[in-house]
Amino acid sequence: MNPIDELRAARPAHLADRPIDPRTRAAELSRAMSQPRPVRRRRRPARPVWSLGLAGAAAVTAVAVAVAMNGTASAPRAPDQQAGTRQAVTLSAREVLLAAAARAERQPEGKGDYWHTVSVRRTLFAAAKGGYRVLNQQRDEGWTPSATGPGQKRWGRVQSLGARPATEEDRQAWERAGSPASIEVTVPGKPKPMVLKTSPGRATTGHSRLTDGDKVFWLGRNVSVKDLRELPADPDKLKKRLLSWKGPDNDVPMQGDAWLFVISTGLIMDMPVTPEVRGAAFRMLAELGDVRVVENVTDAEGRTGTAVAINEPTLGGGVAEHRLIIDEAAGTALASEYVAVKPRGLQTGFEPGTMWNSIAVIRAGWTDDKPR
Template sequence: MNPMDRLRDARPAHLGGTGIDERTRAAELAYAMGRPREVTARRRWTRPVLGLALTGAAAAATAVALITQGATAPAQGPALAIPAPGSSSGAPATTPIELSASAVLLAAAEQADRQPDTTKAYWHTATVTRGLMTVDGGYTFVDQGRSESWTPSAAGGRTWSRTRFLGAKPATPDDEAAWRAAGAPEELRVKVPGKKAELILPTRPGKERVESYPPADGDKVFWLGRNVSMKDIRGLPSDPAKLKAWLLRSYAGHGTESSDTPMSSDEWLFTVASGLITDMPVTSATRGAAFRMLSALKSIEVQHDVTDAEGRTGTAVGIEQKSHVRDGSAPDGVLRARLIFDESTGQALGTDNVVVRPGGYQADLDPGTIWHSVTVLNAGWTDTRPSS
């Protein structure tokens, strides 16, 4: 199969963009092909290490929580307890107040505005990506990999990446017991809806890979509805209405990856703005504007006390999106795309996708399952990069 077709088909609609140049597509392919390699009659894809090069649609996707099957996510998080007048913070006399998504996002915007705003030679991010796979035998595994990216702040520099596939592991103790009962195979076969060929999912970690490549078109280093330069990113509006207008210039009524899947402007803005907030080197004022822009979207829901894969607790805001298989071999499903962040700082912890209605590529997963996630371990400026 053509690798580009595989990339477009295998990735959910919220993880990418259309009209991406071939160099950016190649960077995305390193990310998407970190998924299991495909088996052909007597030949297999050489399995690249999972890589999240933040110079393309993959940047719009970065985030999230440990994937566990059957962990039901409530539609609304627990109430935030505000101490009643005259009571101590630990006293039982509290008045529970259910904060709206809008209020939570506006509070995060205030915190984002206060963060330091300096630049150095490179914008550095480190993430761990996890995806849920149902393998032959009926048990479920987590496919996982770590990646880092160093994007130059000055025009003419080169982007660096360091990636490593971490090996697949059973999602639950029951899955591990089933896998061991089957002889604990080191390679697992995975069937993908709409595909005749199978994928192979290794359980052993891969080797670390360090790569370097020049910007697309001389200066394009990120994807934000379209390919953009570091200058574009740093010059984004700090006014939420102007930022929304800037982003919507790239909206064409469909998903960020596939033109076959209709997507509302709210869904599209949430997808793109989540990437902006999560791991792009925007100014503090622009990040605050992105939170304020999202606060005005009526379809956003909030959940408190969400734990990510690193054990960090944060707040999640999310929006429902369709899960669609292009050839119609599985009924459409519904996912909730979530942005998880620390309310005290406005810093993103990651993103994830929770199954709301099984279907599409998640047809065999239970509602509440976290199907895909990206946890952000680091996002900030540095003067160092990997050695060649």
Template structure:
């Protein structure tokens, strides 16, 4: 042993930088587990990462392999992490850098704030051949700068796609039906809790446009409370003041339900990421939101993550306990501009509405295809 120790080259004892070590750890521990083979492809959705990584680095090292190009199309099979695919980074450093990039963007306004996105919702299809599909929906919104106008929305069902080739093969074995029946939780108002089914057609549906007056004539978004365009454009650009402004609306519960408790940190994460993704705020305010996220203790940041359109970005994430399960809620953003690319939820522990889904499955994703000011109405 002494002879072996003496023969060890000196350069092997040199310190390794954090990014290289993270890459090596990801490669060592994030290899996907081989799915168990069954006679029926009933559980064919492939996990994107194995749980072996969770204890060594973080469960946030997740990669999504999506479609290429700007035109919405069915998503491809989820891919496993590779050495260069996902790197766990220091959250504070990355988010402060993103804040600087966000603050450097042009400060402008227009007649309308316009956003366009594609939502993908994972649905199990039960039958002789069980498989999964992504239900695809395109959504656009135009919000007027001036009070007193209408908010205009346009939505279109784009059909369904397949998370992986095994799911498409099972669909073909089932006769390639043009209509499938997805399984989803019944609405609370139905009076009969549990799962129900509803039809999803393969072909895109018609686009539907709706116009509705602004709430109270001037409220445009919800940010802990209903806010006007003037409110949004005058938000504090200091992270401490912005945090204090937002926490005025925090009451100890979830943003969607008063019966579900939520910590102030989780509440701030949800509201701040919504601000970054959807809202027409000044560049310095978006930068302040990133700086506020950097101060949260439970966020994680992973670099080189692909969204459903194949764009590479950085993911800031926080775990959320659900009814019997755990989700990883993520915001993917472009580090060069601080602009949002996608928000999604990844299954960490199946349970509740995600019961039966594989670990690592992207349960829901909203991919931002465009956002910004426009001077022409739809």
């Protein structure tokens, strides 16, 4: 995926001077309200603006979050019947995902006039001067109408939460640089530095009409809420449906498993699918061969969970580990994170193992309340 396109995709839709085609990868430095993503100007359908999955669904989330350190959480444990002690139990990715599927299917359905999502995106950047790194943070909120037709609008609200030094070591370097309130940061592929402010900004709210009258999310193609509600709850049928939507316009070529992981992450995290379909998505991922467990993780909001992960190619021959952090007990996704494995593109300059991109889901559910 072109890093410039990633940055451009972060521009809020209501500020754009032309239609923005979203993709669930995510104002420059964040995923504008629901991860819009522009595409190369070929003759193909416009992508709608609201989807997360980063987020919202799809893939190497443009410019988004990063936590500069690995979190820790207690690994699942079970009693040792013979020794009377407790031993660590390591679950396979398949076991983790099937457990999450069983919980997800039992979640209440819910209903409302709007599908309401709240997330916090964090992005790691290197300061242009001073030798330190900063973590940019942004809160995104979206309201997608359950009804379609003329006059229906999607709403979004975005607020900068400010940038801060990523670690204590970075803070000390920032202080040596004079503790600037405005920090110039470098972005690979951009000729000039960007400026981040350490103080929170004002929340701004905007709205736009639905793409093609009813399209609001991207799952390999533009889809409506109705399309999502009609997805099959059988894992094999769901896989077939999603693969049939995979078009030739992906900027980063991916094999089937990696693409399914990327697209399903957004579906699981915060799209208005039925509990049965969310469970089917977990079960579908459980059958992918390259998915593995990453233990002892804490998301950027401090919540503990179990991560399943897969390696994805990035622009310029790089590789990133894409993690989906799951609350197994609830059958819900907590966050989507990217860790540099072979740094290229937007990861250039970071050491392998650096968490450079993350979206934490705070809320995803139905509501009757309109944005105010």
